Amino acid sequence: MRPVPLRPAIAPAATPSTAATQPARYLTNDEAADFLRLSPRTLEKQRVIGGGPRFRKFGRRVMYAVADLETWADARSFEATSDPEYAEHHSGDSRDGQHGRR
Numbered sequence: 001m002r003p004v005p006l007r008p009a010i011a012p013a014a015t016p017s018t019a020a021t022q023p024a025r026y027l028t029n030d031e032a033a034d035f036l037r038l039s040p041r042t043l044e045k046q047r048v049i050g051g052g053p054r055f056r057k058f059g060r061r062v063m064y065a066v067a068d069l070e071t072w073a074d075a076r077s078f079e080a081t082s083d084p085e086y087a088e089h090h091s092g093d094s095r096d097g098q099h100g101r102r
Helices: 016-021 029-036 040-049 066-074 084-089
Strands: 056-058 061-065
Touching (some): 029 040, 029 061, 029 066
């Protein structure tokens, strides 16, 4: 009879009830920009004109919840550029060659 190999105990996967008990983690504008790999100025502009991730104000400090950043990023995932949703989101994109040419 062969001995059974010992395996290290694996932590159980996080369940929704476990995740709900953990406190929300907040990032500053610079940290959120780094998390999304965007310029901090891009997030600042999006707070003014809209279209950016949800943010919170604690006094004068702007903070972003990691969950909100992930939700915002997930809403911008597409399968292909031919996807109708992609075309709808990028119809006003200045990189499409329609703007700035005469």
